[in-house]
Amino acid sequence: MIRFKSAALASAALALSFGGFALAQEEADQPKPPRQEWSFAGMFGTYDQAQLQRGFQVYREVCSNCHALSIPFRALADPDGPGYGEDQVKTLAASYQVTNAEPNDKGEIFKRPGTPADLIPRPEAYPNDQAAAAVLGKAPPDMNLLAKARKYERGFPWFVFDALPGLEYQEVGSDYIDAILNGYTKPDDPQWNLYYPGHKIAMPQPITDGAVKYTDGTAPTLSNYSKDITAFLTWAAEPNLPERKKIGLRVMLFLFVLAGLLYFTKKRVGEAAH
Amino acid sequence: MSGPSTYVPKSAIGRWFESRLPLMGLVHSSFVAYPVPRNLNYMWTFGAILSFMLVAQIVTGVVLAMHYVPSATEAFSSINHIMRDVNYGWLVRYMHTNGATLFFLACYTHMFRGIYYGSFKAPRELLWIIGVVIYFLMAATAFLGYVLPWGSMSFAGATVITNLLSAIPLVGTAITYWLWGGYAVGDPTLNRFFSLHYLLPFIIVGAVGLHVWALHVTGQNNPDGVEVKNAERDTVAFTPYATIKDVFALSVWLIIYAWLIFYIPNYVLDADNSNIANPLATPAHVVPEWYLLPFYAILRAIPNKLMGVIALFASIAILAFLPWLDRSPVKSAKYRPTYRFFFWVFVVICIGLGWLGSQEPTEGLTLIARFLTVGYFGFFLVIMPLLSFTEKTKPIPASIADAVLPKKADATAAAQA
Amino acid sequence: MASAATVEAPNRRDFLFLTAGAVGAVGVAAVVWPLVDQMNPDASTLALASTEVDIGAIPEGQIVTVKWRGGPVFIRHRTKKEIEDAENVPLGELRDPQTDQSRVKKREWLIVIGVCTHLGCVPLGQEGKYEGWLCPCHGSIYDTSGRIRQGPAPLNLAVPEYAFLTDTRVKIG
Numbered sequence: 030m031i032r033f034k035s036a037a038l039a040s041a042a043l044a045l046s047f048g049g050f051a052l053a054q055e056e057a058d059q060p061k062p063p064r065q066e067w068s069f070a071g072m073f074g075t076y077d078q079a080q081l082q083r084g085f086q087v088y089r090e091v092c093s094n095c096h097a098l099s100i101p102f103r104a105l106a107d108p109d110g111p112g113y114g115e116d117q118v119k120t121l122a123a124s125y126q127v128t129n130a131e132p133n134d135k136g137e138i139f140k141r142p143g144t145p146a147d148l149i150p151r152p153e154a155y156p157n158d159q160a161a162a163a164v165l166g167k168a169p170p171d172m173n174l175l176a177k178a179r180k181y182e183r184g185f186p187w188f189v190f191d192a193l194p195g196l197e198y199q200e201v202g203s204d205y206i207d208a209i210l211n212g213y214t215k216p217d218d219p220q221w222n223l224y225y226p227g228h229k230i231a232m233p234q235p236i237t238d239g240a241v242k243y244t245d246g247t248a249p250t251l252s253n254y255s256k257d258i259t260a261f262l263t264w265a266a267e268p269n270l271p272e273r274k275k276i277g278l279r280v281m282l283f284l285f286v287l288a289g290l291l292y293f294t295k296k297r298v299g300e301a302a303h
Numbered sequence: 304m305s306g307p308s309t310y311v312p313k314s315a316i317g318r319w320f321e322s323r324l325p326l327m328g329l330v331h332s333s334f335v336a337y338p339v340p341r342n343l344n345y346m347w348t349f350g351a352i353l354s355f356m357l358v359a360q361i362v363t364g365v366v367l368a369m370h371y372v373p374s375a376t377e378a379f380s381s382i383n384h385i386m387r388d389v390n391y392g393w394l395v396r397y398m399h400t401n402g403a404t405l406f407f408l409a410c411y412t413h414m415f416r417g418i419y420y421g422s423f424k425a426p427r428e429l430l431w432i433i434g435v436v437i438y439f440l441m442a443a444t445a446f447l448g449y450v451l452p453w454g455s456m457s458f459a460g461a462t463v464i465t466n467l468l469s470a471i472p473l474v475g476t477a478i479t480y481w482l483w484g485g486y487a488v489g490d491p492t493l494n495r496f497f498s499l500h501y502l503l504p505f506i507i508v509g510a511v512g513l514h515v516w517a518l519h520v521t522g523q524n525n526p527d528g529v530e531v532k533n534a535e536r537d538t539v540a541f542t543p544y545a546t547i548k549d550v551f552a553l554s555v556w557l558i559i560y561a562w563l564i565f566y567i568p569n570y571v572l573d574a575d576n577s578n579i580a581n582p583l584a585t586p587a588h589v590v591p592e593w594y595l596l597p598f599y600a601i602l603r604a605i606p607n608k609l610m611g612v613i614a615l616f617a618s619i620a621i622l623a624f625l626p627w628l629d630r631s632p633v634k635s636a637k638y639r640p641t642y643r644f645f646f647w648v649f650v651v652i653c654i655g656l657g658w659l660g661s662q663e664p665t666e667g668l669t670l671i672a673r674f675l676t677v678g679y680f681g682f683f684l685v686i687m688p689l690l691s692f693t694e695k696t697k698p699i700p701a702s703i704a705d706a707v708l709p710k711k712a713d714a715t716a717a718a719q720a
Numbered sequence: 721m722a723s724a725a726t727v728e729a730p731n732r733r734d735f736l737f738l739t740a741g742a743v744g745a746v747g748v749a750a751v752v753w754p755l756v757d758q759m760n761p762d763a764s765t766l767a768l769a770s771t772e773v774d775i776g777a778i779p780e781g782q783i784v785t786v787k788w789r790g791g792p793v794f795i796r797h798r799t800k801k802e803i804e805d806a807e808n809v810p811l812g813e814l815r816d817p818q819t820d821q822s823r824v825k826k827r828e829w830l831i832v833i834g835v836c837t838h839l840g841c842v843p844l845g846q847e848g849k850y851e852g853w854l855c856p857c858h859g860s861i862y863d864t865s866g867r868i869r870q871g872p873a874p875l876n877l878a879v880p881e882y883a884f885l886t887d888t889r890v891k892i893g
Contacts, residue, residue, distance in 0.1 A: 072566060099383075100387070104387070170578070173383070174383070174577040174578075177569060177574060177577040178574055178575070178577035178578045179574060180574035185658060191567075191570070192567055192570050194562065194566070197566060197567055199566075199567055199569060199570065201574075202574060226587070266577070268387060269386070269387075269393045273393065273394070273397075273565055273568070274565060274566065276394070276565065277561065277564070277565025277566055278565075280561045280565060281558065281561055281562070281565070284554060284557050284558045284561055285558065287554050288551065288554040288555050288557075288558060291547070291550055291551040291554050292551055294547055294551075295547045295548055295551045298543045298544060298547045299544070
């Protein structure tokens with residue numbers, strides 16, 4: 030064991046010096062997004078259906094004015110996700126006008142009511158990113174992968190712990206989105222955000238208390254809106270999360286049994302060698 | 304692969320087949336009767352683990368290629384399609400992306416094992432050099448594969464790494480244009496990278512064949528670094544003793560693999576790669592995947608472009624010269640206390656460089672990176688040759704069997720203490 | 721070398737070996753399934769498994785080809801004569817005996833999959849001896865009910881699953 034001591038000391042010294050640098054680097058006025066409690070966190074986490082439905086409502090009434098969300102309507106019927114009924118999704122899809130992929134018999138590209146198989150169309154006002162950028166200054170990103178495409182640096186040594194069973198923290202993107210929505214803390218400057226790196230954000234404050242009317246009794250507060258839309262966007266980016274964790278649990282149990290059996294088999298084989 | 308086999312099949316059909324194509328004999332002599340030193344520890348199971356990872360990457364890769372579209376306009380959405388719509392597509396893709404991580408983790412363990420126990424020394428120089436070639440091919444394959452999702456980090460990575468070649472005097476720019484098939488990374492680049500990403504793993508398979516062949520000619524090194532003298536006393540049969548140990552170690556490895564796939568699948572993936580590539584904008588913070596970070600730190604530590612690129616490639620190429628840099632007659636660090644100390648310092652240097660590679664380069668960090676780069680090369684170019692002649696080594700056991708017996712006694716004493 | 725132990729494993733080890741081997745085999749099978757299933761039609765394909773067609777504009781005597789599940793479906797607005805021709809064929813004359821009534825939901829509308837049952841070519845409408853379909857590949861001839869009458873094809877043109885949503889709207893699949 031002695032031989033590890035020198036190595037341990039050396040690595041500890043190095044770690045400390047790096048940690049010091051990291052802390053010094055961190056600007057005091059750029060706080061990290063606070064960590065939230067999410068139903069989809071942890072080994073057994075799944076999505077909260079009511080929350081996703083509220084989140085979709087927020088998307089539809091607020092975000093969708095500027096942001097595309099390129100997922101098919103049929104995904105909204107996902108029982109692990111928002112879980113809308115087939116008929117609800119069909120009606121919803123039909124309420125959108127979708128450009129048909131192929132021209133009609135006369136060779137014209139035409140619009141038709143959407144079907145569940147179609148992608149949710151882009152905001153009507155901005156048919157492409159250039160059009161959006163021309164009006165808004167910067168094209169709002171497609172939200173279909175937003176929760177996976179955003180993060181904040183956890184720094185050493187926390188990023189190591191974030192990977193470990195029991196301590197795992199994989200919701201950095203969700204916490205970032207939630208923090209951004211709650212980060213408009215200067216009423217006189219709608220494009221100043223506490224959590225956005227550098228604070229100058231292209232998106233002016235999108236939503237405030239009371240902007241969306243919930244029908245299930247949830248309080249219409251910014252805090253609830255941001256949690257709900259974040260959960261919805263996390264589902265949109267990672268719809269297979271519940272299935273993944275369910276299969277994962279079985280795989281882990283199986284592998285522990287297999288490893289145990291193999292361990293004893295190996296021991297038996299080893300005994301025979303002497 | 305260890306010479307003519309004495310294997311005789313039991314059945315008449317088997318004998319008929321064997322006299323025409325001695326395939327079973329080859330398998331028998333290589334993976335059944337093949338003698339392995341009896342003192343091997345779990346660090347010697349990584350060969351089997353790496354073989355498994357290679358096969359896993361190829362199988363999942365072939366599956367992904369059935370759905371992936373290598374075009375600048377379609378690639379990103381085809382990955383999205385795999386993740387959302389293809390049956391178990393998310394599972395196969397997470398197996399592949401996290402498989403790369405575990406492949407490199409196993410590979411680095413395997414390499415550090417070799418450096419610690421002196422496995423590169425005579426008569427295993429070729430075995431080691433083939434290993435370095437495999438590692439280089441792996442790094443190239445991983446880089447090519449990372450470009451395929453066509454996320455913004457894919458694009459930035461492809462741009463930065465291919466631009467390394469522009470440092471070559473006179474022909475550098477022409478070479479980059481040739482590599483890109485254009486004046487920047489674009490559609491033709493993606494298409495050829497896909498083709499090469501599919502090709503290289505099979506070349507790795509060939510190189511692994513040579514690696515295993517060379518291994519079975521010289522026999523395995525072992526924790527005590529003494530060669531097999533008496534096969535009867537010093538070795539056991541590969542099957543069942545090594546096979547069952549390998550399979551057990553693999554099952555434990557799979558637990559880690561499954562943890563990554565099912566519970567933290569995005570942990571090693573860069574968030575920026577979930578944004579589609581945009582040739583007009585580079586992500587705020589360009590970093591390679593973790594397994595290439597130390598080399599990236601070395602590249603950035605050197606202020607001169609050409610010298611940085613040379614240092615980057617030299618940091619891998621130098622590994623091939625280890626057999627001639629370290630001339631100590633004692634192989635295992637177990638009997639080399641000073642070498643052992645510097646080995647662990649070297650491990651810390653590599654991890655430190657890796658961390659620095661992930662950080663934005665401030666003046667202070669660049670200084671540390673330079674310091675560690677000197678340490679990285681110093682270990683190979685100064686410490687190793689110096690220790691070869693000056694180190695006072697401990698007495699090595701006369702044979703493997705002698706090493707195993709007192710070790711057993713020690714273990715019992717330790718357990719009682 | 722202890723290779724003798726390989727060949728004859730002692731009995732007390734057998735149970736453990738078999739269990740570990742069996743569990744390992746289950747694991748391999750479980751991994752193989754996703755790798756096989758990934759080649760099945762995916763969610764986006766299944767979402768397009770049914771299609772709705774407006775047939776109000778198809779005049780009598782005309783055949784419209786629509787794309788369904790990646791292949792052609794013939795929707796034929798049959799004339800009186802075509803219906804009579806189809807209904808008056810004695811079953812004994814047919815290679816694949818089916819009455820016309822069993823092949824349609826409304827007498828004037830024949831809906832069949834436009835793939836020749838011989839080797840998968842797309843037959844041409846209103847051609848051949850019975851003015852049903854003629855397959856250009858190997859000369860299979862179908863009647864106005866899409867039934868095979870001459871040539872190498874063994875079966876009638878298949879009827880897809882479909883339903884009339886309204887008088888002028890059909891859902892295929």
